[in-house]
Amino acid sequence: MFSLILPPARRYSILIGFWLALSLFAGITLGAILSLWASPTLMTLGLIAVPVLALPGLLWPQVANLPYEVWNKLAREFGRYSRAWLMAICFYVIVVAVGRSGSSLRLARPDSGQSLWVRRQDPSGARNGFDRVVAVDESSKSWIRNFLKWSARSSNLWACGVLPFLVLISALDPEQDNTVPKDIYTLF
Amino acid sequence: MTSIRSVLALIASLAGLLLAAPIVVLGLPFWAVAWLTKRITGLLEPEIVLWDQLIRFDPTFGWKPKANLNTHCVSELGGEVFHVTTDSEGWPGASTIDESSITVFGDSFAFGYGVNAEALFSEVNPKLLVKAIGAPGYNMVQEVMWMDRLSSHLRGKLVVWFIYVGNDLYENLQPNMQDYRTPFVRRAGSSGEWQIVTSHLSSSRWWPYHVNDKLRSAQRFAAIFGTSFLSERVYSACEFLIRKGNNICARAGASLAVITIPIINQLSLNDWKQRMSELGYPESLDLNQPDRKIAEICSPLGVRFVAGKDHLNARHFIPADGHWNEKGHQRIADLLAELHQQRHPTTRNDVNPELRLSHAQKRPAGTFQWGTD
Numbered sequence: 412m413f414s415l416i417l418p419p420a421r422r423y424s425i426l427i428g429f430w431l432a433l434s435l436f437a438g439i440t441l442g443a444i445l446s447l448w449a450s451p452t453l454m455t456l457g458l459i460a461v462p463v464l465a466l467p468g469l470l471w472p473q474v475a476n477l478p479y480e481v482w483n484k485l486a487r488e489f490g491r492y493s494r495a496w497l498m499a500i501c502f503y504v505i506v507v508a509v510g511r512s513g514s515s516l517r518l519a520r521p522d523s524g525q526s527l528w529v530r531r532q533d534p535s536g537a538r539n540g541f542d543r544v545v546a547v548d549e550s551s552k553s554w555i556r557n558f559l560k561w562s563a564r565s566s567n568l569w570a571c572g573v574l575p576f577l578v579l580i581s582a583l584d585p586e587q588d589n590t591v592p593k594d595i596y597t598l599f
Numbered sequence: 600m601t602s603i604r605s606v607l608a609l610i611a612s613l614a615g616l617l618l619a620a621p622i623v624v625l626g627l628p629f630w631a632v633a634w635l636t637k638r639i640t641g642l643l644e645p646e647i648v649l650w651d652q653l654i655r656f657d658p659t660f661g662w663k664p665k666a667n668l669n670t671h672c673v674s675e676l677g678g679e680v681f682h683v684t685t686d687s688e689g690w691p692g693a694s695t696i697d698e699s700s701i702t703v704f705g706d707s708f709a710f711g712y713g714v715n716a717e718a719l720f721s722e723v724n725p726k727l728l729v730k731a732i733g734a735p736g737y738n739m740v741q742e743v744m745w746m747d748r749l750s751s752h753l754r755g756k757l758v759v760w761f762i763y764v765g766n767d768l769y770e771n772l773q774p775n776m777q778d779y780r781t782p783f784v785r786r787a788g789s790s791g792e793w794q795i796v797t798s799h800l801s802s803s804r805w806w807p808y809h810v811n812d813k814l815r816s817a818q819r820f821a822a823i824f825g826t827s828f829l830s831e832r833v834y835s836a837c838e839f840l841i842r843k844g845n846n847i848c849a850r851a852g853a854s855l856a857v858i859t860i861p862i863i864n865q866l867s868l869n870d871w872k873q874r875m876s877e878l879g880y881p882e883s884l885d886l887n888q889p890d891r892k893i894a895e896i897c898s899p900l901g902v903r904f905v906a907g908k909d910h911l912n913a914r915h916f917i918p919a920d921g922h923w924n925e926k927g928h929q930r931i932a933d934l935l936a937e938l939h940q941q942r943h944p945t946t947r948n949d950v951n952p953e954l955r956l957s958h959a960q961k962r963p964a965g966t967f968q969w970g971t972d
Contacts, residue, residue, distance in 0.1 A: 415629035417636055420919070422679050424643040425636065432635030436628060486629045493622045500615040508611035512604040569604040572612030579619065582630070 415490060416585050417483045426475040430468025433478070434461050490583040497583070501576050509569050644680055645671040650712070650735050653683060656802040659748075660741050661781040664689040664710065664734045674713060677919025684716040691731050692721040696752045699730035701935055702853075704742040704844075705761030708860050709733025713922030720923075720931040727936050733761070738770040739840045740782045740795055746847045753853040757942055759935060760844060760855060762837075764889040765862040765921070769819045771836045775805035784836045793839040817880065824884035838896045845900050856903035856938055858931075859890055863916045865908055903938070910934055 418425055442457020468475050521527050555578065562570040648670050654662040668685040685691055691711050696702055703709050703721065710733040711719035721729035732745050739762060746758065762768070770776060774783050780800045787794040822829040841857065848855040864874040865886045875884060885891075890906040897904040915927030923931065 413630060413634050413637075415626060415633050417633055418640075420673070420675075420677050422640075422644075422673070424680065425640050428636045428638075428640035428643060429632070431639050432632045435635060436631055440628075482629075482632065486633070489626060489629060493626065496622060497619060500618050504615045504618065505608060505611040508607045509604050512607055566601055568601065569608035572605075572608035572615075575612065575616060576619065579622065583622075583626070 414582060414584065415486050417479065417486065421476060421479060423472045426472040426479060427468055429479050429482070430472070430475040431465050433482070434464035434468070437461075437464055487585050490585055494580055494583050497576050497580050501573055505572055505576070509572075647671050647673050647680055649673075649675070650707075654734060654736075658800060659797065660744060661776070661800055662734065662736070662779055664691075672712075674917070674920040674922070676921070678713050678917040678922070678924075681711075681713060682715040682717070683711075689734075691716060691719055691733070692729070694721070694728045694730055696730045696732070696749060699728040699756065701727065701729045701757045701759055701939060702749070702753060703729060703731045703733070703759045703761060703935070704746055705731070705733040705860075706737040706742070706763055706767060707733065707735040708763055708923060709761050710735055711928070713917050713920055714925050714928055718925040718928050720928040720935065723929055723932045724936055727932075727939060729932075729935060736776045736779065736781075737767075738773070738776070738781060738783070739767050739837065740771050740784055743840050743844045743847070744782060744795070746844050750847050750851040750853075753848065753851040756853045757939060758844075758848050758853045758855045759938065760841075760857045761860055762857060762893065763860040763862075764823060764865070765860075766819060768833045768837055768889065769822050771840060772832060774799055775807075778804040780805050784839060793836055817878070820878070820880055820884060824886060824888050825881070826883075834892045834896070837893065841893070841896050841902060842900060845902050854903070854942070856905065857893060857897055858905045858934070859893055859907045861906075861908040861911065863913060863918070863921050866911065866913050866916075870913075905934065905938070 417429060438457045438459075438461035440457070441460055442454040445453035445456055555574065558574060558577070559571065562568055650672060653664055653668060653670075653672060655665050657663045664685050666685060666687050666689045668683050668689075670683050671680050672683050673680045683691075686693070686695070690696075691709075707713075709731045711721075711731065712735050716722070719731065721731045732749065733742070739760075742760065746753075746760075770781070771784055773781065774796070775781060780803075782795055782797045782800065784793045784795055786792065818829070821827060822833045845855050864871050868886070871886045872882070875882065890908060894904045894906070896902075911923075911927060911930060915923055915930050917924045
């Protein structure tokens with residue numbers, strides 16, 4: 412899913428693109444609100460507002476610098492709180508509900524002298540946890556497809572219920588394809 | 600149990616989605632604007648390639664720029680999209696090495712990374728033909744190897760060597776640049792003489808490198824700006840390479856000049872102190888050490904030395920990226936013209952290097968003038 416964070420680089424073209432996008436979104440939203448509250452014909456007013464709003468950013472792209480920064484900060488904060496909310500839903504709603512059906516893990520205290528070591532079932536080795544789940548089919552670039560394949564193959568169909576939340580969390584990830592690794596230096 | 604669990608998960612998931620609905624609604628403006636920004640930017644910009652698509656594997660030098668490039672590139676760290684062109688040999692600029700009066704060897708600064716091909720220092724002064732031989736990521740070892748390879752074309756020319764102090768000095772000792780294999784120097788045998796190593800070069804990745812490596816920035820800084828065993832190795836290797844480059848130029852009938860390129864934080868003492876503090880590096884690191892050490896190396900060899908730090912300021916650099924901007928390239932073009940005129944004075948004024956260099960903020964401590972050697 413597409414990230415909600417804007418690219419870190421602020422090239423003129425990106426600033427213009429941002430300003431146009433914001434103008435378009437503001438114009439359409441304004442038109443929709445006016446058409447709902449007053450008259451449907453006022454939708455055109457919102458559309459007329461789009462080029463008017465877009466003009467400053469087209470003429471002076473640098474005016475978009477501050478709004479760009481503020482918008483990205485808001486997006487990051489929104490992403491941070493939303494991820495926490497989604498995680499809470501997963502843990503306190505889905506996992507709790509699924510937990511009612513019992514567990515295949517032995518969670519009770521063992522008898523004296525009895526080992527809790529379990530023979531390893533999955534020989535596919537090198538990867539762990541979520542990486543192992545989404546890398547079921549190396550040829551597929553879609554982690555969602557791999558996740559579905561894993562849940563079907565391993566009889567964990569219940570995990571499909573978590574999938575929409577994982578998709579949303581990934582879309583709210585601030586690191587997703589938009590940020591430059593920290594402490595990297597460019598190529599000299 | 601599996602089917603009961605699946606049913607419970609489905610019901611819980613539907614309930615969870617209801618709880619998550621506000622996030623989707625509130626997030627819609629952010630997603631919409633981010634998506635539209637990306638689409639509109641894509642329409643406004645030409646097709647962009649990253650730096651690794653500008654180069655190809657070379658079995659002798661590790662890599663070199665592709666020939667006849669005409670494309671656009673952008674730095675991941677910042678700056679505008681820039682136009683990249685190369686000649687039939689893979690070098691930037693319109694003139695050939697034989698036509699040029701000055702041949703510049705260097706890394707991405709010489710290649711013109713960060714600015715349009717038309718704004719490169721070699722292109723902005725039509726009265727002075729300059730040929731740049733450089734590629735992104737080169738260290739001094741690769742540059743001296745190119746000097747050797749092209750030595751038959753250097754007779755009578757001024758050869759200018761750009762040394763970027765930010766990484767060139769340290770990476771002379773490294774067998775890799777990120778995951779590319781690169782020629783490097785090491786001490787060999789009991790004599791401890793430096794030698795250039797190329798035996799490990801191949802098109803395969805340098806396996807120990809991982810993208811999450813922090814490129815050893817603390818070690819790099821300590822080696823370049825501090826005093827340690829590693830620092831001694833760095834400057835000893837640098838001396839070996841400058842000596843080798845000078846010998847190549849002398850044999851070819853060319854004269855060598857070295858221009859150091861500072862990192863942007865070196866240009867202001869306050870900025871330097873602040874950056875060192877942010878990185879948690881010791882205050883003992885000396886921002887003037889590279890220029891002082893390289894000047895000391897150049898002096899006995901009779902190699903002209905210019906500390907770029909004394910001719911550049913922060914306005915000459917792309918802030919986030921660290922390469923020169925158009926003003927920086929113009930300043931370097933002026934500096935090359937001054938060096939050329941000092942070497943071949945044509946008017947009375949040109950004879951006086953003090954007068955010609957008066958554009959600079961101040962005279963570099965370690966600058967050697969034509970005619971003093």
